[in-house]
Amino acid sequence: MKALLALASITLLSACAATRPIEPHLASTGTDFADAQTVTVTLSNFRFTPQDITLVAGKPVVLVLDDTATGGHDFTAPEFFAAATIAPQDAALVAGGQIALSGKQQVSIHLVPAAGDYKLVCTHFGHAALGMTGSIKVH
Numbered sequence: 001m002k003a004l005l006a007l008a009s010i011t012l013l014s015a016c017a018a019t020r021p022i023e024p025h026l027a028s029t030g031t032d033f034a035d036a037q038t039v040t041v042t043l044s045n046f047r048f049t050p051q052d053i054t055l056v057a058g059k060p061v062v063l064v065l066d067d068t069a070t071g072g073h074d075f076t077a078p079e080f081f082a083a084a085t086i087a088p089q090d091a092a093l094v095a096g097g098q099i100a101l102s103g104k105q106q107v108s109i110h111l112v113p114a115a116g117d118y119k120l121v122c123t124h125f126g127h128a129a130l131g132m133t134g135s136i137k138v139h
């Protein structure tokens with residue numbers, strides 16, 4: 001009986017893990033980012049600017065995240081990053097669907113977004129409640 005329970009909880013755990021993919025899809029090395037559109041998102045206390053980001057599905061983009069505050073923020077959009085294809089050299093920046101920035105840090109990430117409406121949030125304690133949420137619309 002104990003073994004059966006243990007087995008059941010393992011199955012449950014793996015089922016949970018499967019619903020939230022965090023492994024980024026890597027863009028093939030042949031993906032051309034030379035003509036990529038640059039989209040800059042500013043992270044400040046306590047907002048994303050623009051708050052609603054619009055991207056074109058399937059079009060390579062350089063997402064520039066600019067933390068203009070003295071403190072850290074993060075750009076957390078696990079569904080967006082899971083659906084996108086990310087340039088191999090930038091994949092390590094996306095840990096668990098999140099890009100963490102220190103104060104005054106700027107990070108560029110090359111990716112090809114997939115169609116969908118995604119939620120964006122900063123997971124620092126209290127930041128979302130203060131307005132640090134947004135959306136990414138890819139069409």
Ligand SMILES: [Cu+2]
Nearest residue numbers: 073122124127
């Ligand atoms: Cu924040």
